[in-house]
Amino acid sequence: MSxxxxxxxxxxxxxxxxxxxxxxxxxxxxxxxxxxxxRFENISDSAFNLDVNMAKVELTINIEGLLEDNKSSGAxxxxxxxxxxxxxxxxxxxxxxxxxxEIKVEPILGMTLLGLSYSTARGIILTRSLGTSLEGVxxxxxxxxxxxxxxxxxxx
Numbered sequence: 001m002s003x004x005x006x007x008x009x010x011x012x013x014x015x016x017x018x019x020x021x022x023x024x025x026x027x028x029x030x031x032x033x034x035x036x037x038x039r040f041e042n043i044s045d046s047a048f049n050l051d052v053n054m055a056k057v058e059l060t061i062n063i064e065g066l067l068e069d070n071k072s073s074g075a076x077x078x079x080x081x082x083x084x085x086x087x088x089x090x091x092x093x094x095x096x097x098x099x100x101x102e103i104k105v106e107p108i109l110g111m112t113l114l115g116l117s118y119s120t121a122r123g124i125i126l127t128r129s130l131g132t133s134l135e136g137v138x139x140x141x142x143x144x145x146x147x148x149x150x151x152x153x154x155x156x
Contacts, residue, residue: 006108010088014054016120019080023132026065027074035065035073038137042147044114048103053090055109057083057117061125063137075133079125083117107145115144 026032041062048055058081065075087093093106122139129135 004106004108005089005092006106006112007089008112011112011116012086013083013116013120014086015082015084016124017082018124018128019082021077021079021128023075023077023129023134025074026133027072030067030073030075032075032133032135034067035075036068037066039064039066040139042118042142044117044147046105046110046113048090048094048105050091050094050103053087055085055087055090055113057081057085057113059083059114059117059121061121061139063125063134063139065134065137073133077125077129077132077134077137079121079128081117081121081124083113083120085113085116111144114147118142118144118147 043060045058060080063077065073067073093109094103097104
């Protein structure tokens with residue numbers, strides 16, 4: 001894997017699905033204009049099927065609206081997505097890890113798939129939040145390497 005054969009042109013999005021989402025209303029007495037910022041939590045997981053050159057990214061994004069004193073406004077949301085990708089040369093970008101049914105993937109591939117998933121989710125969340133307590137929320141730009149297969153908190 002040291003001589004990477006990574007080529008973004010060999011990746012295509014096969015399927016995007018919003019598996020589920022929920023949005024909570026503002027606390028009583030709180031107005032949407034009182035929201036000063038947001039807390040974001042990103043949770044991701046990935047799987048690869050070498051037989052059919054496919055990758056799956058599961059992405060959950062939790063959002064909490066914050067008041068000036070960093071207390072919850074009551075406005076919150078949770079969005080869970082499944083993304084399926086075709087990766088023409090997936091076999092060239094992987095190797096066995098030595099553990100049963102586990103493989104290592106070129107880091108650039110994992111970051112690219114996660115970046116594509118996250119940026120697509122940003123647009124979906126923006127449109128799904130219209131007319132709700134989270135209307136206008138825009139997920140921050142993040143480095144996919146900082147959120148790869150883990151949970152990260154960020155505030156904006």
